[in-house]
Amino acid sequence: MRLGIDIGGTKTDAVAIDDGGLLTQRIRLATGFGSSAVVETAVSAVARIAELTGVSAGGFDSIGIGIPGLVDSSSGRVRHAVNLGFDGLELGGELAGRLGVGVRVENDVKAASLGAYHLMGLTGSMAYLNLGTGLAAGIVVDGLLWRGARGIAGEIGHIPVDPNGVLCACGQRGCLETVASGSGVARQWRTDDPLPVRSLFAAAADGDPEAKAIKARLAAGIASAVRVLVLTADVESVVIGGGLSHLGDRLLSDVHDVLESWGEASPFLASLELPGRVRLVPEGFPAAAVGAALVGVV
């Protein structure tokens, strides 16, 4: 039995996976704010899953954590987890001390990549394109996370694709993230709706020209991200996940339409068969928690 925990900005998911890879337990907790509270949340999640499965913390074959921020997976140190209220935390070490067993810590997008690959039964290579507040991808090749030389493989959100684009928080101009992410939409579409993308799609459906233009830029930005991933890493599949993926087929069909139109203008691009390589992560998949359970295992 393996235990995986996905610590998100507001919610923490935890799962137990049996030896056959099947999800046997799943719980959700509110995430505490600040380093101590985040550690407590993880400890509580382990206790709850232990109680549900009858397996003690020390009895799991592995315990893994997925968490936003810059993660050093070898040391278990997490930095720049802004939404969780801390800048530096020895999460691996603190949890090992509290639980009495070692835990693996991985960036949440990387964990979700591994979880999606496993849960969707993929083979070969895939990129998990996470469209949340930001834009980042995780790459999995033959079932293994591909971190790259320095752990930044898939950080395509900060590839600029428009010299006249807006200034990105990273200091560059026209990054993919400035148009193809939740923060990119929120910057362009001012609304009181707590989910600006939902409001944007509703307004676009009502024919609002500005909403339609922002929505078109979003789809083109996502399609650009797919193109970068395939032309550089030639992953067989690109799986779209993250908050924006909840838009479902409305988002996917926009992206498909852009890729199809590009293929009409470029036989080269058409030969890559991009539309058929892009899909959505199934709704409700606890990909990051499952991936956390599998980090370092598969």
Next chain:
Amino acid sequence: MRLGIDIGGTKTDAVAIDDGGLLTQRIRLATGFGSSAVVETAVSAVARIAELTGVSAGGFDSIGIGIPGLVDSSSGRVRHAVNLGFDGLELGGELAGRLGVGVRVENDVKAASLGAYHLMGLTGSMAYLNLGTGLAAGIVVDGLLWRGARGIAGEIGHIPVDPNGVLCACGQRGCLETVASGSGVARQWRTDDPLPVRSLFAAAADGDPEAKAIKARLAAGIASAVRVLVLTADVESVVIGGGLSHLGDRLLSDVHDVLESWGEASPFLASLELPGRVRLVPEGFPAAAVGAALVGVV
């Protein structure tokens, strides 16, 4: 002993490599034009190396060919080798018939990637960024070519980075290749010099403002290609090869300057330490021929 052949648009290089990986013979022939002549060129190269080494064609541990165009390395079929005067050729099959032994066929940029990695004694991951008439990269991870799911990993020349850029031959607009390649320079800098890039650099050194602007776009385009490679695949090293690499440090220092200036504007980009990751393939390296000898071996 292994034999490698690099069939270029005008010249064909062939090398013999001993069991220790050392280059023991090296010859250069003129490349014939058209499918039959290309096959004859390869057969002649094998005969010459066989004569020099005293090893018969059947006595080499492997014979590999690097050639421009779309190469199916599993079947030995080559398509779209426009500069060689043919559109389709069963090069692997034809050569096997003529030589009585199997040969491996690989795209020349991919072969050069493997050769550069080996000859430069690199470890970990690298991208070989070939700046010739076009722009394409080959990726090597832990000593092995990384072709991707469909053999197009590294085809970054056709990633658009400027929506207002010029129309590329591929049908898209603003591709990296339109600014950071020999053809990109030749389109912008009209000259009778058979080497437009040489003329461009001379004019820029003389203070010609248009030449300086084109040269700056070239450096920025190459730097953009480096950024795409590192942010997507996180290769440890990017090695610049191909015809434009003969410009040497004049080109490399321009690219370094661009990457340094980007790092000043973006702490994120600075953290990637891009300038230190980029180098030139040493002048005169028969990287593609050596790589061809090693394709499928290391």
